[in-house]
Amino acid sequence: MGAYILRRLLMTIPVLLGASIIVFMIVHIAPGDPAEMVAGPTAPREVVENIREQLGLNRPLPVQYLTYMQNVVQGDLGRSLVSRRSVNTEIRNTFLNTLELVLVAQVWSTLVAIPLGVIAAVKRNTIWDKLSMAGALFGISFPIFFIGLIAIWLFGAKLGWLPISGRGGPLWTIDGWKHIILPAFTLGYFQVAALARVVRSSMLEVLRRDYVRTARAKGLADRVVVYRHALKNALLPAMTVMGLQFGFMLGGAVVTETIFSWPGMGRMIVGAINYRDFPMVQGPILVLTGAFVLINLIVDVSYGLIDPRVRLS
Amino acid sequence: MSGETILMKDDGTLRSLLPMRSALTRRSLLQRLAVAGVSVPVLGGLLAACGGDDEDEADTGDSGSSSGTSTEPAGEATSDTADATSDSGDSGESEDSGDGEVTKGGTLIFGHDREPDSLDPHKVTAVIATDWILKIHDTIVSVEYDMATIGPGLAESWEVSDDGLTYTFTLKDGVEFHSGDPFTAADAKYTIDRWLDDETASPTKHRIAGIASVEAPDDTTLVLTLEARNNELLINLGSGFGAVLNQSFVEEAGADYGTLKVDGTGPFMLENWAPRAEASFTRFDKYTWGPPSYKNAGPAHVDKLVMKIIPEDTTRVFELESGGVHIVPSMPENEAKNLESNDDIEIIQGEGGSTSYLGMNLRKDILDEDHKPIRVAVMHAINRQQIVDELLYGYAVVAWGPVAPWIKGAWPDAEANGYAYDPDRARQILDEAGWVEGSDGVREKDGVRLTIPFYVTANDTNQEMMGLFSSNMADVGIEAESVMIEEAAIWARLAAGEHTIMLMNMPHSTPDEILMFYFLSDNQPAPNRFGFSDPEVDQWLRDAREAETEEEWLEDYYNIQKRVMETAFWMPLFHPYQLVGVRKNDIQGFQYYGLYSMGSWKLLDVSLKS
Numbered sequence: 001m002g003a004y005i006l007r008r009l010l011m012t013i014p015v016l017l018g019a020s021i022i023v024f025m026i027v028h029i030a031p032g033d034p035a036e037m038v039a040g041p042t043a044p045r046e047v048v049e050n051i052r053e054q055l056g057l058n059r060p061l062p063v064q065y066l067t068y069m070q071n072v073v074q075g076d077l078g079r080s081l082v083s084r085r086s087v088n089t090e091i092r093n094t095f096l097n098t099l100e101l102v103l104v105a106q107v108w109s110t111l112v113a114i115p116l117g118v119i120a121a122v123k124r125n126t127i128w129d130k131l132s133m134a135g136a137l138f139g140i141s142f143p144i145f146f147i148g149l150i151a152i153w154l155f156g157a158k159l160g161w162l163p164i165s166g167r168g169g170p171l172w173t174i175d176g177w178k179h180i181i182l183p184a185f186t187l188g189y190f191q192v193a194a195l196a197r198v199v200r201s202s203m204l205e206v207l208r209r210d211y212v213r214t215a216r217a218k219g220l221a222d223r224v225v226v227y228r229h230a231l232k233n234a235l236l237p238a239m240t241v242m243g244l245q246f247g248f249m250l251g252g253a254v255v256t257e258t259i260f261s262w263p264g265m266g267r268m269i270v271g272a273i274n275y276r277d278f279p280m281v282q283g284p285i286l287v288l289t290g291a292f293v294l295i296n297l298i299v300d301v302s303y304g305l306i307d308p309r310v311r312l313s
Numbered sequence: 314m315s316g317e318t319i320l321m322k323d324d325g326t327l328r329s330l331l332p333m334r335s336a337l338t339r340r341s342l343l344q345r346l347a348v349a350g351v352s353v354p355v356l357g358g359l360l361a362a363c364g365g366d367d368e369d370e371a372d373t374g375d376s377g378s379s380s381g382t383s384t385e386p387a388g389e390a391t392s393d394t395a396d397a398t399s400d401s402g403d404s405g406e407s408e409d410s411g412d413g414e415v416t417k418g419g420t421l422i423f424g425h426d427r428e429p430d431s432l433d434p435h436k437v438t439a440v441i442a443t444d445w446i447l448k449i450h451d452t453i454v455s456v457e458y459d460m461a462t463i464g465p466g467l468a469e470s471w472e473v474s475d476d477g478l479t480y481t482f483t484l485k486d487g488v489e490f491h492s493g494d495p496f497t498a499a500d501a502k503y504t505i506d507r508w509l510d511d512e513t514a515s516p517t518k519h520r521i522a523g524i525a526s527v528e529a530p531d532d533t534t535l536v537l538t539l540e541a542r543n544n545e546l547l548i549n550l551g552s553g554f555g556a557v558l559n560q561s562f563v564e565e566a567g568a569d570y571g572t573l574k575v576d577g578t579g580p581f582m583l584e585n586w587a588p589r590a591e592a593s594f595t596r597f598d599k600y601t602w603g604p605p606s607y608k609n610a611g612p613a614h615v616d617k618l619v620m621k622i623i624p625e626d627t628t629r630v631f632e633l634e635s636g637g638v639h640i641v642p643s644m645p646e647n648e649a650k651n652l653e654s655n656d657d658i659e660i661i662q663g664e665g666g667s668t669s670y671l672g673m674n675l676r677k678d679i680l681d682e683d684h685k686p687i688r689v690a691v692m693h694a695i696n697r698q699q700i701v702d703e704l705l706y707g708y709a710v711v712a713w714g715p716v717a718p719w720i721k722g723a724w725p726d727a728e729a730n731g732y733a734y735d736p737d738r739a740r741q742i743l744d745e746a747g748w749v750e751g752s753d754g755v756r757e758k759d760g761v762r763l764t765i766p767f768y769v770t771a772n773d774t775n776q777e778m779m780g781l782f783s784s785n786m787a788d789v790g791i792e793a794e795s796v797m798i799e800e801a802a803i804w805a806r807l808a809a810g811e812h813t814i815m816l817m818n819m820p821h822s823t824p825d826e827i828l829m830f831y832f833l834s835d836n837q838p839a840p841n842r843f844g845f846s847d848p849e850v851d852q853w854l855r856d857a858r859e860a861e862t863e864e865e866w867l868e869d870y871y872n873i874q875k876r877v878m879e880t881a882f883w884m885p886l887f888h889p890y891q892l893v894g895v896r897k898n899d900i901q902g903f904q905y906y907g908l909y910s911m912g913s914w915k916l917l918d919v920s921l922k923s
Contacts, residue, residue, distance in 0.1 A: 039516045044836055092723075152628055167590045259627075261625070268588075
């Protein structure tokens with residue numbers, strides 16, 4: 001298994017390299033000019049040209065790419081063209097914020113979605129099934145910003161129970177927890193819906209299998225059959241979905257982050273794209289690519305742990 | 314105090330701008346005032362320079378006695394000006410006069426829709442950046458609340474040579490930076506040198522172009538020598554871009570200056586800045602050199618200032634309603650309308666100078682010199698009142714000229730000579746020019762369809778506005794083609810001259826700030842994106858900058874605005890109010906600051922109600 005993991009890790013290098021080239025090309029091909037953005041609408045041409053020169057944007061693209069990669073290899077992702085902030089520091093701060101948010105969202109949505117999916121499958125075609133799946137449909141159908149604004153209005157403005165914007169203190173403080181509840185709820189809500197449906201359908205499939213019937217025939221308690229025998233096998237597709245969701249949320253929680261003023265990575269990347277701030281787009285995307293590869297690796301490895309029949313080689 | 318700030322164009326402020334007669338000659342009055350450390354108008358430079366003639370036009374703009382120095386202006390001047398500036402307050406008064414008791418301490422919380430990229434004054438152009446910068450830093454001179462009077466800042470006084478080319482500033486003694494370093498003239502010199510240095514790549518360098526040399530002969534003297542007279546110098550030195558830096562601190566901080574490291578002499582010190590979340594500032598206790606616009610020269614009443622960054626409009630407004638923030642400097646119009654009936658909240662309609670306009674590109678065949686009737690027809694066809702009423706909920710005034718009416722120098726006859734909404738007239742003009750309606754209602758002439766592309770920055774308001782333009786145009790037989798472009802991409806395309814008509818907004822605090830940028834022929838292709846070139850206008854623009862009397866200054870600007878409107882290529886649409894939401898039962902002493910549409914300035918008089 002060690003060799004497998006090592007091989008997978010080594011494979012991230014070409015993936016990152018490819019991603020860096022693609023991102024670099026997309027950002028540069030897209031119309032827009034960071035020098036114009038920095039200069040503002042009233043600057044005369046010579047001021048714009050001077051800014052372009054000082055930022056090194058008038059050099060040929062391959063030269064810009066190679067210089068950039070040279071620094072990246074040494075662990076330096078450069079500085080923002082606009083704020084001159086170090087991209088490394090910016091990523092460190094925002095990545096942790098996003099990670100916290102996504103983890104909390106993922107944990108609560110998993111804790112709710114799995115039982116929900118199981119109940120729906122076990123009590124198929126009963127009112128419980130209908131209710132939980134209707135709830136899931138509800139979740140998928142409502143856009144995040146709608147859920148978010150309703151949550152803000154109800155819990156923040158109307159009831160005044162929870163803060164509605166900002167990061168608050170660190171997660172180990174009560175203030176930090178208060179601040180994370182609404183955004184994590186909003187972000188996770190959508191995941192519950194998607195995950196519960198996956199769990200339900202794979203549970204239904206597993207419950208029809210022979211070994212489940214055997215287990216029942218042996219006279220095992222229903223709970224044991226469902227949770228120990230069926231669920232374990234039904235979890236594999238759910239794991240894959242969770243892995244993908246997790247990776248997606250790291251960079252794609254923009255709407256939630258914006259509504260709740262959460263200082264996360266998604267907002268940072270979107271802001272940088274709007275400015276054509278190349279280093280601030282490329283750095284975070286490289287990190288996200290790495291994170292995505294890593295999460296998939298973890299999912300693959302955990303397959304083997306859940307189901308010994310899956311051999312990693 | 315906040316009640317007075319709703320509309321600032323009442324004569325209180327305008328009067329302080331107008332020339333007045335007194336027994337003193339212009340020059341002697343100004344010199345006395347300058348020596349006494351008293352505010353002078355923007356045109357102080359030009360007024361100081363002319364000796365000999367008898368026209369007396371100067372305005373103290375502030376109480377002469379506040380500085381406590383030996384010279385004092387003639388009694389007539391003092392009495393007249395004291396009430397002219399009652400809005401901005403007199404520095405000599407005791408702190409609690411007028412507003413009742415002032416509570417010390419507490420945290421004042423702002424809800425901003427965005428944050429600065431940097432707090433380095435030489436790296437930014439954004440309004441929000443200048444807003445934060447001026448809370449941390451000071452400027453050599455200060456621009457008072459009327460946006461026209463120049464008062465002392467870090468300079469307690471200054472003198473301008475007769476030819477208007479040499480400015481000698483006497484800097485305040487005993488001023489300290491937050492880091493503890495003393496402020497000296499060397500820092501002021503360094504600041505201006507850095508602003509002008511190509512390597513700094515300041516996007517606002519052109520604002521103070523024409524400085525020939527900067528000298529600091531001793532610790533409290535700064536001498537600027539200009540290549541030519543420049544009436545815009547002082548107001549730019551007093552803007553956020555002119556914030557004075559600590560040389561040794563900036564040099565040590567390097568590229569981190571403005572983000573991780575900041576130092577200034579201003580009333581608030583940056584304590585912590587978590588990007589995209591919030592920034593906190595603490596009061597600088599040693600601060601006692603606030604501008605004369607404030608009753609309280611410092612330190613600030615509040616202990617702490619927190620800037621929350623809340624990009625989502627709805628969330629920001631909920632925070633204001635629930636008391637999570639005290640002030641929201643950028644209220645969306647619809648939300649402002651909803652909150653007007655809220656007893657806790659006051660919506661201030663700030664008159665920051667700003668003009669939204671349609672600019673026509675005279676280089677495009679369809680709008681060139683042979684097609685003036687089309688341009689005039691477009692201007693008559695657009696229903697600006699409808700935009701103001703329906704899209705902006707009434708929070709704007711219809712624009713008749715380029716300069717906002719509450720900025721000194723706006724052409725007073727603009728409305729009488731303007732292009733009123735008159736679709737019949739537009740149709741008639743097009744008929745006369747030979748453009749005949751085709752089968753689909755779009756006019757044609759010699760096989761050419763009357764289709765005009767409108768280049769518009771993509772956002773919700775603009776999209777709605779574009780809808781109105783299209784129907785207004787269709788009404789008179791013109792087909793408006795909407796070209797929506799993302800902000801990052803539009804500037805380069807406009808600079809390349811792709812557009813036929815463009816929609817844009819321009820904030821300005823002086824006539825020069827909008828007229829010079831847009832209508833100087835040398836500023837083509839950008840910011841003069843209209844292909845407008847008129848040697849007479851060029852001359853008037855230069856003359857106004859170098860004008861020696863206020864009459865000349867006004868005449869030049871009136872001429873320019875008249876010519877621009879007559880040429881009919883630049884259609885002013887409306888001047889929006891800047892909407893500031895304030896929790897009026899929680900705070901007092903807040904006053905709207907219109908310079909560069911910042912909304913707030915140094916907040917020295919603001920206190921929390923207990």
